[in-house]
Amino acid sequence: MKKILLIIAAVLWLSLVPAYGAETGYTNISDIALYKNADYSSAVVSTLKMSTKLDIVSENEQWYNVKTPSGSSGWIEKYFVTVPPEKYVVNNTKNKINIRKSATTLSDAVAQLEPGEKARYIDTYHSWHIIEYNGKEYYVASWLTDLEYKSSQNIYILYDKVNIRGNASLSSDVLAQGNKYDSYKVVGEKNGWLQIRLDDKQDGYVAGWLTTYNRNYYSEGSISFKITIDELNIRTGPSAEDKKVGSLKKGDVVNVVGSESGWDKIVSESGIVGWCNGAYLKEVNPLAGKTILLDPGHGGKDPGSISYSGKYEKYVNLEVANRLKDILEGMGAKVYMTRTGDYYIANKERGRMADRLKADILLSIHHNSLNNSDYFGLSTYYNTINYKDPRYGYNLAEAIYLNAITVNGVYRDGILDRNYEVLRETSTPAALIEIGFMSNPQEEMNIHIGSFQDIMAEKIAYGIVDYFKK
Ligand SMILES: [Zn+2]
Structure with missing residues (x-):
């Protein structure tokens, strides 16, 4: 009896402690429902965006009870939350x-x-x-x-043959290589690189973007499926006996996050989670029918920022744009570029090009610079001079930002309203990204690394997919 009372007291205490001092987590999927109880048949309290900060109040085996920055409380399955090490x-x-x-x-x-x-x-x-x-x-x-x-915190390697070096720099010696699913104790972090403990008590450094804090990361992605029958029931588990929590209509698009005996666990576009019969889902290209204009900033006589070590921004903008173009085309989009080589185009001409092409979106790609080399971070921009409707810029800037900052080693610098010509002189929904600071020696090194550019381009593409869901 005493024991039970103690447990009740502990549970009560857990639910009463203030959010501070609690663990912090972040949603790792866009538009995910927050439920009233740890049960998919309970009411939806709100829908959370990607990278929403969550104060973890309590937990059971599979769910977290969380509090959001806007003050709502509810339950979310642990699978959808990334908890960085303390x-x-x-x-x-x-x-x-x-x-x-x-x-x-x-x-x-x-x-x-x-x-x-x-x-x-x-x-x-x-x-x-x-x-x-x-x-x-x-x-x-x-x-x-x-x-x-804090001691005993782990990171996981995302790819095979990842170099672990003697220092947080590409020019330092390779001490070891890590492979996909390998896990290491992490002890420190500097400018996007993680200091990890190697088996023999020696420390090494690995680029943050090649790692994850989230064991579920390996099954993440942005694979979209379309419903192929008039009405498809969503249930709490993978069988027709499980409780029905809703239904989907023909043509609705969902993400599949798990599978079991012919049933798929799905997340609907409105964030509802449940199971449905996998026979009625067909994989689709998430960007089929979309026209995208990518704008590698600057070019020709305009070098853009000049980096800490003297490199020109115009080149790295084009490198990232080319990688992004390939990914977006693989997702079914028709992709145009404002420039494919090193030549000058006026900014307003870039915006007008988007209108002439009747593009669905325009994304301008840049790298930042400041006369203080201490500053770093990723930011996205929109413009409200001509277009107040968030669909004409803010939603795109936000969706890209919330995906891009999920990369380990990338830090938040904000989603900002700026009167940039390329965003203003167009009637196409438009956003601009500054991927990192070329004036910061460490970030300058990171943004020039091919693996960083690939991962960044992939996250930007996921952000674009999220934008079109709205
Ligand atoms: Zn620029």
């Missing part, structure tokens, strides 16, 4: 470091982090680390601090 921001300098209210040196300092002191890391934004301090979120300058992982 880590700390450490002051490894000999000086005190200001803890500020926002991601700028102009904001108020509320306290200081003493030399050697650490605080729980939450996220990175605008090159500032967000930490938990006295139960609240504050900011510390990333360039003054190090990231340390």
Whole structure:
């Protein structure tokens, strides 16, 4: 009896502790339903976007009870949540470091982090680390601090023959190679590279984008299926005896996330999860019938940003655009480019080209630069001068951003409204991405690596698929 009371007390306590101090997770699929109970036949509380931050309040074997930034609470299956390892921001300098209210040196300092002191890391934004301090979120300058992982936290290698090096640089020696599904203890992180513990107690470094924190990652993807019969029942489990939770109509598109004895586990476009008879699903190209204009920024007499080491932005923009074009064509889209070589085109001409082609979207590809080499991160842009409707830019900028920041080693720099000519001088829905800072020596190195460009192009493509779902 006493034991049961203790358990009840523990459960009550778990549901009463404030969100802070709890684990943080992120949704790893776009538009996923949050349920009232840990049960797919319960009511849908809200629908969450990709990369939504979740405070994990409690859990059972397969589900998390979470709280969202907008204040809703509910249950989501663990499969759809990526929980990064717990880590700390450490002051490894000999000086005190200001803890500020926002991601700028102009904001108020509320306290200081003493030399050697650490605080729980939450996220990175605008090159500032967000930490938990006295139960609240504050900011510390990333360039003054190090990231340390709580012991026994793991990462998983995504591909075969991934190099593990002596330092966070392509020019350092290869100490070992990791293969798909291999897992390593992670101890630190610097500019997109992870410090991992090799078997013989030696540390090595691996590019973050070749790793994942999420064991379910291997089965993720953006494979779309269409319903082929007039009405298809969705159930709580893989059999006709399981409870019906809804139905789909002919032509509806779903993602398949699992299969069992002829039944498929699906996520509908509105985020409903359930099982249906796999015989009535047919794989489709998610971008069939869509026309996309890709715009590699700058060109010819206009080099764009000049990197820390003297490289020109116009070349790397074209490299990423070419990789993205291949992926989008593989998904069924008709893809045009504003330029396929090193020549100059005026920005307004790029926007007008999209209109002439009657493109469904225009995406301009850039890499950022600042006169301060400390800054890093990925941002996307939209414009509201001519078009207030979010369908003409914001939704595209957001969908791409929320997918791109799921790459390990890529940090958030925001979704921003800017009066850019290429976005303004068009009536086609348009967005612009700045993939990283060429003025930051480490990010400059990362963005020039082929494997980084491939993974980034893939995530941008998933973002475009998400945009067209709306
Ligand atoms: Zn540019």
